[in-house]
Amino acid sequence: MIPDIIMHNLPAFLIAVPMFAAFATPLIGRLGNERVRDAWVLLAMALTAAVAVLLAAQVYSAGTLVYTFGGASPGIPVPADSGGIPVRIIFTIDAMSAFMALIAGIVGFSVTAYSMASQSRSSGRESYYMLLLLLTVGVLGMVCTGDLFNFFVFLEISSLAGAALVASRVDRGVAVEAGLKYAVLSTLGGLLVLFAVALLYGQYGSLNMALIAHQMQFTVLDMVALVLLVTALAMKCGAVPMHFWTPDAYSMAPAPVTAFLVVASQASLYGLFRVVFTLYNVTLNYSLVGWFIIIIGVLSMVVGVTMALPQKDVMRLMAYHAVSQTGYMLLGVGVGLAVLGDETLMSTFGLTAMEGGIFHIINHAMYKGLLFLTAGAVFYRTGTRNLNQMGGLGHNMKWTMVFFIIGALAIAGIPPFNGFASKLMIYESVFLFNPFLSIIAMVVSILTLASFVKVFHSVFMGPQLPEYQDVKEVPAYMLIGMGILALVVIVFGLFPQVVVDGLVAPAASALVDQSSYIASVLGGI
């Protein structure tokens, strides 16, 4: 049905389709027909999402996929005359990468559909769509690459596009201020990553993650590189105490951009896990690094939610919740890392904790994206993000209200929505590891619910306010964008076991299994 040339080169198409579309968008915008341009962007995003789905299907059925750029054959990562060193840029797509690409595909498509309506009143839409597609390129590249320098390049692509998008709605300079903060911190983070890459290259003479992981000695310089990588990537994923850019950037960016920035942050989170599990793994002191990640995670959960409670700006409030939810992922995966060396503990609860953490990544991307989009929808109709100035919108914006309820219940971990499924896995497994951590996680969840009840009440409940008498429901495109995410939230919540067995468990075991990652590139050495 689909030509072989596409099926054999899916990793290349995954990057090439959005990148080509990104740079063609301004030219197509020049034609002057907005419908043609919108159709082009939607088509490009749909194709990217389709490629991501195909790629995920391939990886989940046939195992880790290795794609060598510029080689005689993409399936041969190590040329015969190179002395066993993979010299080219290699994409190594295991189940974890495919999982992340799938998230980026789904969220990317729904935010593009949403943007069609929500950005229709702003100028410079060609650049907006171009940057959105470039951000997608950056995220997809980060999660698929098996080459450290390549990872840095895609990290920079996503940071540049992300910062420009944050600042795109100038808003009397405030958005530019947020964009500047985001850009400075991402650049600094990127340079730290590059410095660490240089340290690793200086010792092992290669940029390929599998080869470096294979030869890892864990010298002093490797420890320095580990610290630099973990610091930079934890900063980029918005974990406390490096979270200060998150509320600014998330609240000032246009809502669809924020929804996608969540995915971009998760790509950094993926990078963090990749570094710890694939690059270093066996050389690490598991419980030390595991506890470090757990502590960052718990701090993010608690600080994020307590900062969210007093917020009056709805986007800012949700941004702090994003920090807090990142903590759950760090907690789950951190517990898995802390017991990685112990077979029995790993099989009793370690793997479940990791699966919970990874499941939470996709759930978070869906419900958080949905919540930011509903906040954007309210902003689109009322022109304010201040909770005190809103009220009674439930009378006129019924669909937005329904979507908000779905998202809010999911983030608070109420059954039958997807947040409950992953949080339950985290609670149960973490309880066996350390009951105290599990109790903290539950308290944070309750505070999250409290905070969203407040938002729900002040935005949608109450009598109709005179100034919002004529507010209408948002356009269909925005409803479609929110609807896709809401559907995923509900389906994942109703059939969590199917998703865990089919999508999450392979991703978790791919992340843990360092030797098969190495073998897939270097071939059974």
Place this chain on the structure above:
Amino acid sequence: MFYNLPFIAVAVIAALGIVTMLLRQNLIKMIMGLSLIESAVNLFLVALGYREGGIAPIFTNAPAGEMVMPTVQAMTLTNIVIGIATTAMLLSFVMVIYRKYGTANAQYMRKLRG
């Protein structure tokens, strides 16, 4: 000692950059500090690739001898290009901020708090 000189220079330039970023209030100067850190990383990359007596990997009419693997040079070039894009974007942000706020002093960037 002499062999380590580039690495000492890297440390000094990076330290200067970090100090500039932390202590200066002017946004332009903070960006200059960031550029200094970037230059330090570039210098570090290039210094890593130096091999005494190595020749450039151009195969046409190459003299006998060890060739240098040009990976780090390629990495440095890529980073320079990325650096130009980043610096240009940051400076344009500062321009917009200056136009809207009337100042480029970080002390007055207080609209986003809490």
